[in-house]
Amino acid sequence: MTSELVIQDLHVSVSDGEKEVLKGVNLTIRQGEVHALMGPNGSGKSTLSYAIMGHPHYTVTGGDILLDGESILELEPNERARRGLFLAFQYPVAVPGVSMANFLRTAVSNVRGYTDQPAPSNGGGKSGVVGSNLMPMRDFRKELLDKMDEFNVDRSFAKRYLNEGFSGGEKKRAEILQMAMLQPKIAIMDETDSGLDIDALRVVSDGVNKLAGPGLGILLITHYQRILNYVQPDYVHVFYNGRVVISGGAELAHQLESQGYQWVKDEFGEAELVAV
Amino acid sequence: MATTSDREALSGVKEEYQYGFSKPEEYVFKSRRGLDHAVIDQMCDMKNEPDWMREFRHRSLDIFLSKPMPTWGADLSEIDFDNIYYYLRPTEKQGKSWDDIPDSIKDTFDRLGIPEAERNFLAGVGAQYESEVVYHSLQEQWTKLGVIFLDTDSGLREHEDIFKEYFGSVIPPSDNKFAALNSAVWSGGSYVYVPKGVHVDIPLQAYFRINAQNMGQFERTLIIVEEGASVHYVEGCTAPIYASDSLHSAVVEIIVKEGGRCRYTTIQNWSNNVYNLVTKRAIAEAGATMEWIDANLGSKVTMKYPAVYMMGPRAHGEILSIAFAGRDQYLDAGGKVVHGAPNTSSKIISKSISKNGGRASYRGLLKVAKGATGSKSTVVCDALLLDDHSRSDTYPYIEIDEQDVQVGHEASVSKVNEEQLFYLMSRGLGEEEAATMIVSGFIEPMVKELPMEYAVEMNRLIQLQMEGSIG
Numbered sequence A: 001m002t003s004e005l006v007i008q009d010l011h012v013s014v015s016d017g018e019k020e021v022l023k024g025v026n027l028t029i030r031q032g033e034v035h036a037l038m039g040p041n042g043s044g045k046s047t048l049s050y051a052i053m054g055h056p057h058y059t060v061t062g063g064d065i066l067l068d069g070e071s072i073l074e075l076e077p078n079e080r081a082r083r084g085l086f087l088a089f090q091y092p093v094a095v096p097g098v099s100m101a102n103f104l105r106t107a108v109s110n111v112r113g114y115t116d117q118p119a120p121s122n123g124g125g126k127s128g129v130v131g132s133n134l135m136p137m138r139d140f141r142k143e144l145l146d147k148m149d150e151f152n153v154d155r156s157f158a159k160r161y162l163n164e165g166f167s168g169g170e171k172k173r174a175e176i177l178q179m180a181m182l183q184p185k186i187a188i189m190d191e192t193d194s195g196l197d198i199d200a201l202r203v204v205s206d207g208v209n210k211l212a213g214p215g216l217g218i219l220l221i222t223h224y225q226r227i228l229n230y231v232q233p234d235y236v237h238v239f240y241n242g243r244v245v246i247s248g249g250a251e252l253a254h255q256l257e258s259q260g261y262q263w264v265k266d267e268f269g270e271a272e273l274v275a276v
Numbered sequence B: 001m002a003t004t005s006d007r008e009a010l011s012g013v014k015e016e017y018q019y020g021f022s023k024p025e026e027y028v029f030k031s032r033r034g035l036d037h038a039v040i041d042q043m044c045d046m047k048n049e050p051d052w053m054r055e056f057r058h059r060s061l062d063i064f065l066s067k068p069m070p071t072w073g074a075d076l077s078e079i080d081f082d083n084i085y086y087y088l089r090p091t092e093k094q095g096k097s098w099d100d101i102p103d104s105i106k107d108t109f110d111r112l113g114i115p116e117a118e119r120n121f122l123a124g125v126g127a128q129y130e131s132e133v134v135y136h137s138l139q140e141q142w143t144k145l146g147v148i149f150l151d152t153d154s155g156l157r158e159h160e161d162i163f164k165e166y167f168g169s170v171i172p173p174s175d176n177k178f179a180a181l182n183s184a185v186w187s188g189g190s191y192v193y194v195p196k197g198v199h200v201d202i203p204l205q206a207y208f209r210i211n212a213q214n215m216g217q218f219e220r221t222l223i224i225v226e227e228g229a230s231v232h233y234v235e236g237c238t239a240p241i242y243a244s245d246s247l248h249s250a251v252v253e254i255i256v257k258e259g260g261r262c263r264y265t266t267i268q269n270w271s272n273n274v275y276n277l278v279t280k281r282a283i284a285e286a287g288a289t290m291e292w293i294d295a296n297l298g299s300k301v302t303m304k305y306p307a308v309y310m311m312g313p314r315a316h317g318e319i320l321s322i323a324f325a326g327r328d329q330y331l332d333a334g335g336k337v338v339h340g341a342p343n344t345s346s347k348i349i350s351k352s353i354s355k356n357g358g359r360a361s362y363r364g365l366l367k368v369a370k371g372a373t374g375s376k377s378t379v380v381c382d383a384l385l386l387d388d389h390s391r392s393d394t395y396p397y398i399e400i401d402e403q404d405v406q407v408g409h410e411a412s413v414s415k416v417n418e419e420q421l422f423y424l425m426s427r428g429l430g431e432e433e434a435a436t437m438i439v440s441g442f443i444e445p446m447v448k449e450l451p452m453e454y455a456v457e458m459n460r461l462i463q464l465q466m467e468g469s470i471g
Ligand SMILES: Nc1ncnc2c1ncn2[C@@H]1O[C@H](COP(=O)(O)OP(=O)(O)OP(=O)(O)O)[C@@H](O)[C@H]1O
Pocket: A014, A015, A021, A039, A040, A041, A042, A043, A044, A045, A046, A047, A048, A057, A090
């Protein structure tokens, strides 16, 4: 069955509840499709990403998010990850002291269900050894190193602390590596192409292309047409003021690139915004 | 309160004892609770100690009795000194059986993956055959190098000359009330001597040495590292040590001679009924390096501030201290560095974690004496609070009597960062697992200094400690 993420008339406020950032988003992403989402700064793209992944500071005040027909609003972020959602962060968070390898082994073990098994006991006792129900170290190591090679992440990063001291480009590549390891059904990639030099952009785009395929649906949030030269989107959506305002094909990205957002603002700007 | 005159009165009693038990094999030693000069004499008789040690113990007891209880730090008023056995023969200590060990402790052994063979030992129910075997084969290698690694009682018996020269020289009985108590009633602990220029390349583990004996309540450790020599000593283990006695008060004295190196690693995980009041101090001579790595997870109360006195030029002292306080625990840890010579350098890193209402404090002293020019010191203490009802305090004492020095002090208190939690959870980790990972990362600077097996167990232990702490 093809998985499907359906966002229905989604309204989201930031935690204090004062400010509504998403004002009725509608979007459907199926496995195998690549959607590009473009929109001006502050229009709510990251908010949409966080809301899909279940960030506690973003409160859904209306509408729904359905994965394969089931609402995921009540699910914790980790449960969403286990159902096959992935978010490549615009600003990946550093976790000092936690090695990439250790973190990824734990993550993969959760997402692939290893941790559902009880931990085996080592000595007659009834309780299992802490951490012994993770993916076997040897299998994990092999897979990680293979993927690091495939996605152009230096092997030395396995021992480095998660995102700590990574350059902007290294963080983005590490996000792609994580995505490759976690094998999601639907991935939201929030400006994974921002802050990359030309070579890194190619590496990241190659990565996305390798991962893209019938098993993966992608929502690619970007400001630039250039990544779309490498990654062919099936759909392009224009996001403005908390909503998807126009949807179309790849030609829409070119139009935005050459004309900017003024025409969108003219057409869809709310009265008070235009006045400002 | 007993005085010297009491002792004179008691010396007659002692003779009676000796007279009464003329046949050693029929000697029946009756342990009793409480502490007075008679108990000390019994102990010295039992151990057949030289007179100078007997004197030392009696003098220490007087000091112990005359010193008031410390009024700062944790509340110690519940310690009932009259209800403690101060000396038990090893055979008496082995009365415990596996069935006496609480299920919670047994369960923890399972979860930590402690091999069957080590469990009995850790639970204090008797000898551990394998560790004895390991110890004996290592012992041969050490002997060839002239390294001495014995329990302290044997150290005194077999190497009295060196022993006498250093014993009590770093921490005199008058240092504090609990050092005085230990000086009066000490038993067990390790005696380590590393000759000039010898590098002991595998860590000496107290764990190997303490075979047929139980963990002592009043252990006394003396480590002498001669010029240019080096050693790493490891005490404790990650598995919880089940103690039926509630007061543990050790003294550790270390002398590192010119150009020598000593690292002393402790993992303290006493059961949560124990008062753990320890005095640890090292003297580092010219160009010598002393490092304390000190992790405190267990006990009801811990008060422990390992110290390095840098007495020769270019000496270096380092203290890495960790405290993880959970429900009903008060861990008051930290360190002291004293710069007593020019161009000495030191670093203190303290990491504390508090959860479920636990309290972890950093208490540290940085002292630069007059004349210790060009000295440098950095102190960093970071505290992580896992909930709103836990507590962390910092008590940094700084005394600087010299102008030409560089001193840095940083302190931070933080909560588990929500963005980190969300990031980890978005990758499939449950909330508790994510918080555990953040905590493990927080103490990683310390864990990575541990020998491999300890590091693995330490991480498991942190996972166990974190269970049930979220939500
Ligand atoms: N946690 C928050 N607290 C307060 N305001 C927030 C929060 N998160 C988002 N906002 C506000 O919501 C609006 C949308 O922000 P968002 O980050 O979603 O925009 P974006 O489209 O991703 O922008 P960019 O292109 O710059 O990444 C902004 O006005 C922002 O200030």
